[in-house]
Amino acid sequence: MAKEIQIFIDYLKKKNLKLTDQRGRILNVFLKTQRHLSAEDLYNIVRKNDASIGQATVFRTLKLLCGADIAKEVDLGDGKTRYEHKCGHEHHDHLICTRCGRFIEAMDPEIERLQKKLCRRFAFTPQYHKMEIFGVCKKCR
Amino acid sequence: MAKEIQIFIDYLKKKNLKLTDQRGRILNVFLKTQRHLSAEDLYNIVRKNDASIGQATVFRTLKLLCGADIAKEVDLGDGKTRYEHKCGHEHHDHLICTRCGRFIEAMDPEIERLQKKLCRRFAFTPQYHKMEIFGVCKKCR
DNA sequence: CTTGATTTTGAAATTCAATATCAATTATAT
DNA sequence: ATATAATTGATATTGAATTTCAAAATCAAG
Numbered sequence: 252m253a254k255e256i257q258i259f260i261d262y263l264k265k266k267n268l269k270l271t272d273q274r275g276r277i278l279n280v281f282l283k284t285q286r287h288l289s290a291e292d293l294y295n296i297v298r299k300n301d302a303s304i305g306q307a308t309v310f311r312t313l314k315l316l317c318g319a320d321i322a323k324e325v326d327l328g329d330g331k332t333r334y335e336h337k338c339g340h341e342h343h344d345h346l347i348c349t350r351c352g353r354f355i356e357a358m359d360p361e362i363e364r365l366q367k368k369l370c371r372r373f374a375f376t377p378q379y380h381k382m383e384i385f386g387v388c389k390k391c392r
Numbered sequence: 393m394a395k396e397i398q399i400f401i402d403y404l405k406k407k408n409l410k411l412t413d414q415r416g417r418i419l420n421v422f423l424k425t426q427r428h429l430s431a432e433d434l435y436n437i438v439r440k441n442d443a444s445i446g447q448a449t450v451f452r453t454l455k456l457l458c459g460a461d462i463a464k465e466v467d468l469g470d471g472k473t474r475y476e477h478k479c480g481h482e483h484h485d486h487l488i489c490t491r492c493g494r495f496i497e498a499m500d501p502e503i504e505r506l507q508k509k510l511c512r513r514f515a516f517t518p519q520y521h522k523m524e525i526f527g528v529c530k531k532c533r
Numbered sequence: 534c535t536t537g538a539t540t541t542t543g544a545a546a547t548t549c550a551a552t553a554t555c556a557a558t559t560a561t562a563t
Numbered sequence: 564a565t566a567t568a569a570t571t572g573a574t575a576t577t578g579a580a581t582t583t584c585a586a587a588a589t590c591a592a593g
Contacts, residue, residue, distance in 0.1 A: 387517045431550080448553090
């Protein structure tokens, strides 16, 4: 967790931006949360500690955290962007249940390998990817 | 193309909905277009033929076409939902260039196979999936 | 310190795609 | 024909995300 803060500081420095109280506090809260929350979710949690922080700052900070590669946007299909931090979590994809909305995190190294191979075929340099499989989970069928 | 219209009619009938002039016209225009257009793009094209059609109807019809599996939503990362029709196009994924925004359609049967296998591991019944690889295309590097 | 240039902040206003509302119109089965 | 239900388009509304802007905070250089 200290690691993430250092990454953030380095990223900000590189971009000539500053580590402010608000940004630090938002990052700390974010890292402690359950993952996959929306900007509004995070705003509501942050607000409990510091009622003076504004929504806009939370939005802005989440964007920065994505830029610093500490957070990742996830689109679960409702109109809301969710964010997950990478603290202690490897890359993974999602199996999303279209009945109950729950999702499973999953990863297959073989698929990852083939994705890279597919890119090579098109002389395309991959940076990151999203793979979301929608369907019906065990409980719902 | 006649096939798609039949699929649409069958789908509407199944749902106790009606094939109206507007829906028919929107589908026809949609199938003729280049693919990956937003609801607004389609609205602007449809309007040239029939100025009386409303935006809401285009939105609603695109949703129906997705339900009928004639169209597919694509999220290219800007805030706009794009739609592509499946007329003469197999399922594919996208390699999206983060520099120029252009994208490549690509498909790997081996990946598809492994995706199904991955789902089986979680007792998850897949319906459809999105796979988008973001990176830098040949021209941009 | 103090200054000055720059960045950041929060509140509020704004944007924009997408959806909901609603009275008028249209389709379809009987 | 008629009754029932679905559809339409104009408009208003929603809601996430972004922008604006004046005030506050940061930081480097004197």
